[in-house]
Amino acid sequence: MTTAPLALDERAARADADDALAPLAERFVLPDGVIYLDGNSLGPLPAAVPPAVTDVVTRQWGTDLIGSWNDNGWWDAPLRIGDTIGRLVGAAPGQTVAGDSTSVHLFTALTAAAALRPDRRFLVTDPGHFPTDRYLAEAVARRQDRLEVRRIAPPDLDAFLAEEGDQVAVVSYAPVDFRTGELYDMAATTEAAHRAGALAVWDLCHAAGAMPLHLDAQEVDFAVGCGYKFLNGGPGAPAYLYVAHRHHTSFETPVTGWNGHANPFGADRDYSPAPGIARARIGTPPILSLLALEAALTVFEDVDLAQVRAKSMSLTEFFLRCATELLTPLGIESVTPPDPSRRGSHIALRHPHALGLTHALAQRGVIIDMRAPDLLRFGVNALYTTHRQLLTAARHLQEIMQESAYDPEPPRTGPVT
Ligand SMILES: Cc1ncc(COP(=O)(O)O)c(C=O)c1O
Known part of the structure; x- marks a missing residue:
């Protein structure tokens, strides 16, 4: 020995x-006797979730019925829970919306960011990025003729920007590599993108809830993340999208659902985006999952x-x-x-x-x-x-x-x- x-x-x-x-x-x-080292894939069950879900189902849905959209705060849930997540990622209120999946938000973020740089060719992403991020970068590029995806590993980004920076519309990376666990420098990458005149889109799935993040302070443009890893919101929990205030008057969402309309109950003939981050709402939010996520986020209180x-x-x-x-x-x-x-x-x-x-x-x-x-x-x-x-x-x-x-x-x- x-x-x-x-x-x-x-x-x-x-x-x-x-x-x-x-x-x-x-x-x-x-569970007793289990060593759970997979919370980076599916966070375990927070004790606050079962009673909250029971309340949503039995009282709010079962008794209060449709009045819950107003009386139990269902309608405001995507923005309210977005703000709660915002506190964990360094985002002031009014810039984060919860709901839908990371993939859907990525499509929105990449499309909207690229549209804000209409004269540039490249959408730069990590060849080692999570598959959905790579697939969606290609999908977004296919839908905008002038765009081409360039797969540049994070250590090679500076050299690429030095050569082609004036043609880069968007850089899309994750702070944490989902395979190796390597942590990249979000501040430096965002700054480098901005120096080149590009916008930065971040996928926070493996970082939010596990470390302080500083979206506002680092002037990140767009960010997305899931609710089911370090946020412990449960299987398939709603994801979130952050759009920095400075883009609120100019960003356009590609999925113009009625929840993001300026007058969602007006049944207007044409789409007119809601002010601010509310325009990134799409359709009727998944209330049961959203309120489970909201209860899960209470584990971060005083933390x-x-x-x-x-x-x-x-x-x-x-x-x-x-x-x-x-x-x-x-x-x-x-x-x-x-x-x-x-x-x-x-x-x-x-x-x-x-x-x-x-x-x-x-x-x-x-x-x-x-x-x-x-x-x-x-x-x-x-x-x-x-x-x-x-x-x-x-x-x-x-x-x-x-x-x-x-x-x-x-x-x-x-x-x-
Ligand atoms: C970095 C990253 N992005 C996205 C996803 C998944 O996207 P979605 O929530 O749309 O399934 C994962 C899932 O593990 C991930 O690790």
């Missing part, structure tokens, strides 16, 4: 004993996101240490940057049998996910993850590998791992 495991135990115990955020775990319903970020960095740092000591000798390598300031809130480990290992961990109550072909993703959430859980997860993986207790070629059991 080496002394290293003891040192890890001690480190975990000390870090958890010093953890001021530890009581926040009580705001979640987490300082700077503290969340500090603990998240401590957790990922500790897990990397566990991986180096326990797993690297067995052939597992991390693809997440070792520098904590360049990491989001998950660690990705590479192994050719990632799927089999993910299943074997699940059988032991450690829930992670994998991204094809060979990455195991361990998501940490400072609101409920402990250092001890990470050490236990790493030890399980070590044992599984030492004992070859996994199926190297498991059958795929469904679309989601």
